[in-house]
Amino acid sequence: MAGIARPEAFFAMLRAAGLTLARTQALPDHYDFNSWQRPPDKRETLICTEKDALKLWRHDPAALAVPLVLDVPAAFFTALDGRLAAQGYHPRHTTAPAPRTP
Secondary structure, eight states, rough: OOSOOOOHHHHHHHHTOOOSSSOOOOOOOTTTOOOOOOSSOSSSEEEEEEEHHHHHTTTTTEEEEEEEOOOOOHHHHHHHHHHHHTOOOOOTTOOOOOOOOO
């Protein structure tokens, strides 16, 4: 289960890691789990994101939390650096400011 903006990405990540998912449950982003009902088959292991686990564990402490794996291409950081540089920021090429003297 996943209460994130793109739950299918989480499910795809689990499948890519070799898991066979009996079923998936996409919940609204930032779902609070107050009205959540556990699936009837108690033998099913619940798997969720780390973000969701913090709320889900109050209702089902046996649920497994899996961190999201994010693969950001190097081109993203190059583009980000370019946009920041256009705004006057040079995050990868600046040195720390000199300490101020009173």
